[in-house]
Amino acid sequence: MCDYKPSMIAASAMYCARVVVGMYPFWNNDLKISAGYSEQILWPCVKAMMELCNEICRDGTMEVFKKFSSLYQSRVSCIAQEI
Numbered sequence: 001m002c003d004y005k006p007s008m009i010a011a012s013a014m015y016c017a018r019v020v021v022g023m024y025p026f027w028n029n030d031l032k033i034s035a036g037y038s039e040q041i042l043w044p045c046v047k048a049m050m051e052l053c054n055e056i057c058r059d060g061t062m063e064v065f066k067k068f069s070s071l072y073q074s075r076v077s078c079i080a081q082e083i
Contacts, residue, residue: 012042
């Protein structure tokens, strides 16, 4: 993730969050204007984030994964794993 600017990482995190909660379209013109990045420009960073998330979810041993897989946390980490 060090290859990307902090603003791109933040915008990509927003994109990933919208994917996880199923907020379609994942990226719209308002977000493009606010963040300053088009969906095409964000895609390499988004893909890297999703791949990292998938690695963590496959492992399933990280404490964060365990915490957010509980019903109390609405099983958010499980949603990310399914995507």
